[in-house]
Amino acid sequence: MLDPKIPPVPLAEQWSTYQATARLISPSNKRQLEIIVIGTGLAGASAAATLAEQGYRVKAFCFQDSPRRAHSIAAQGGINAAKNYQNDGDSVRRLFTDTIKGGDYRSREANVYRLAAISTKIIDHCVAQGVPFAREYGGMLSNRSFGGTQVQRTFYAAGQTGQQLLLGAYQALERQVALGNITMYTRHELLDIVLVEGKARGIIARNLVTGELERHSGHAVLLCSGGYSNVFYLSTNAIGSNVSATWKAHQQGALFANPSFTQIHPTCIPVAGEYQSKLTLMSESLRNDGRIWVPKTAGDPRPAAEIPESDRDYFLERRYPAYGNLVPRDIASRAVKEVCDDGYGVGSSKRAVYLDFADTLRQSGRETIANKYGNLFAMYAQITGEDPYTVPMRIYPAVHYTMGGLWVDYELMTTIPGLYCLGEANFSEHGANRLGASALMQGLADGYFVIPATISNYLAADVGKTPPSIDSPEFAQAEATVSARLDRLINIQGNQTVASFHRRLGQILWAECGMVRNAAGLRSAIHQIQALQAEFWQDVKIPGKVQELNPELDYAQRVADFLELGELMCVDALHRQESCGCHFRAEFQTANGEAQRNDTESAHVAAWERLQDHHWEFHPEALKFELAQLSQRSYR
Numbered sequence: 001m002l003d004p005k006i007p008p009v010p011l012a013e014q015w016s017t018y019q020a021t022a023r024l025i026s027p028s029n030k031r032q033l034e035i036i037v038i039g040t041g042l043a044g045a046s047a048a049a050t051l052a053e054q055g056y057r058v059k060a061f062c063f064q065d066s067p068r069r070a071h072s073i074a075a076q077g078g079i080n081a082a083k084n085y086q087n088d089g090d091s092v093r094r095l096f097t098d099t100i101k102g103g104d105y106r107s108r109e110a111n112v113y114r115l116a117a118i119s120t121k122i123i124d125h126c127v128a129q130g131v132p133f134a135r136e137y138g139g140m141l142s143n144r145s146f147g148g149t150q151v152q153r154t155f156y157a158a159g160q161t162g163q164q165l166l167l168g169a170y171q172a173l174e175r176q177v178a179l180g181n182i183t184m185y186t187r188h189e190l191l192d193i194v195l196v197e198g199k200a201r202g203i204i205a206r207n208l209v210t211g212e213l214e215r216h217s218g219h220a221v222l223l224c225s226g227g228y229s230n231v232f233y234l235s236t237n238a239i240g241s242n243v244s245a246t247w248k249a250h251q252q253g254a255l256f257a258n259p260s261f262t263q264i265h266p267t268c269i270p271v272a273g274e275y276q277s278k279l280t281l282m283s284e285s286l287r288n289d290g291r292i293w294v295p296k297t298a299g300d301p302r303p304a305a306e307i308p309e310s311d312r313d314y315f316l317e318r319r320y321p322a323y324g325n326l327v328p329r330d331i332a333s334r335a336v337k338e339v340c341d342d343g344y345g346v347g348s349s350k351r352a353v354y355l356d357f358a359d360t361l362r363q364s365g366r367e368t369i370a371n372k373y374g375n376l377f378a379m380y381a382q383i384t385g386e387d388p389y390t391v392p393m394r395i396y397p398a399v400h401y402t403m404g405g406l407w408v409d410y411e412l413m414t415t416i417p418g419l420y421c422l423g424e425a426n427f428s429e430h431g432a433n434r435l436g437a438s439a440l441m442q443g444l445a446d447g448y449f450v451i452p453a454t455i456s457n458y459l460a461a462d463v464g465k466t467p468p469s470i471d472s473p474e475f476a477q478a479e480a481t482v483s484a485r486l487d488r489l490i491n492i493q494g495n496q497t498v499a500s501f502h503r504r505l506g507q508i509l510w511a512e513c514g515m516v517r518n519a520a521g522l523r524s525a526i527h528q529i530q531a532l533q534a535e536f537w538q539d540v541k542i543p544g545k546v547q548e549l550n551p552e553l554d555y556a557q558r559v560a561d562f563l564e565l566g567e568l569m570c571v572d573a574l575h576r577q578e579s580c581g582c583h584f585r586a587e588f589q590t591a592n593g594e595a596q597r598n599d600t601e602s603a604h605v606a607a608w609e610r611l612q613d614h615h616w617e618f619h620p621e622a623l624k625f626e627l628a629q630l631s632q633r634s635y636r
Helices: 011-021 042-054 092-102 109-129 161-178 244-251 284-288 315-319 329-341 358-364 366-384 439-462 473-490 498-512 519-539 551-575
Strands: 034-038 057-061 182-185 188-196 199-207 213-217 220-223 262-268 291-295 353-356 393-402 419-421 604-612 615-622
Touching (some): 011 109, 034 199, 092 109, 109 161, 161 182, 220 244, 498 551, 551 615
Parallel strands (some): 034 220, 057 182, 220 419
């Protein structure tokens, strides 16, 4: 049975009760304890910096050449917090409710309520760091709306909020590096987790410059390695983003939860060609001032400027009048796909809709729009060659974020003692659909406030104990296993590139486990992916050697893990007999085409234990609701 370790008190008292009863460690004893942090995005950098400031010795690892290149830097629109600066009725309770409802009631209440409560502290902390949030004329921090809410609670720094927040966490990280409290390992990638007596006590890492394998030990390991959207090949994630760190943990026994819960973002620049390797996100914040529409006549060939208002269908405003263009991402994405499938799409591919700013430009002027979204407009113009100030943007949904991840309890510990998981890499807060501007909130909450309060409850028992020697049999065996896998890959010497396998996997998943799924398609996808795995291990070609700089070998390892994850995603999607959030099963929908949940049989977290190749065991965590009222989600 999965034990989430939630304090047995009313929801609003759980976090304060936990903090008051958790075991503590004195400052002098913290200096004896060593923590390994994998990933230095918002969750990893904030966790490493805060733990080091508390006195722990920290080793931080990232595969990039600098923590500043973490994918967190790409986040555009903002970060939520229940400050109620706009005096429009916001509160911790309302942020909690919006998040639970937005996730289609498939989130753990305790973690979501804690996140909402901590959100207010995050903003104060980041302001103290000097993060340049947008401000009103009088000096107050500015807010805007995001999908799934009817209040303005999103703090932002133009269209580069992630970059500014990451710089704040990065400077805190680098301060501790300079003080000698953090040892930073850039261009290093985790290839295995070392268990000693069933506890996570170290890692095997590969120096990506020299190709050498390294052993590192510690008292605990934190995985802050981000999401796995690149399993689809085309996504809004940085090309290097991968699942390997959490997948290695899964292979060692950590349960993987809700892997099929992937988020489709509605406002992305459409695919331009067959060999495109990445998609570009246009921030959801644009839906505050842009209106989404298509021509009322299917296949209308006229340019947007020549189509009068009477011939335009503002379909989100028509279908969801209460929220209009600010419905949650899954709702908007499915609606966009439906109108394009019905023949109303625009552009040369007909797989796009218009995001039009003409009304706001007339009302507020170009300068106002430029102040809010100038860098986003410039990026769109550079990529497409079109000026969004004069012609509408064209957008289409794309894979963006993953709600699934390693199962963690209230302390953020996985099912492996001593192995924690933070940020997008875990499953805990977003259910079946993440509300916009909540990713940055979760990453910083986990790193700055949650893990520093929970890890002592585990490490208190290790005071006075040294980490296991890297010469121990467990480390030697782990390194031998990693080395054998690398040799196996490099020696295949087949005829097909790693990218070709990745692209084919993405095509299968997008077609059968994307916005809309069905049982027959998922069964077919499982068989296709199994065949693709076998073909990969027989015919992939990797040039170069193991003991050298070899990006293609690094890529091959990540794609090998994606192939296994892709299979589990389809297994999970097939197992869940309902539609909810971004998991839309065609067999389960309401009369008007919305997602139909099955609260009787599927109100659970689907956590999977890996038994052997192609076989997993299902472990449900029942979701119990104290404050949230289960109801059919409606934004009409």
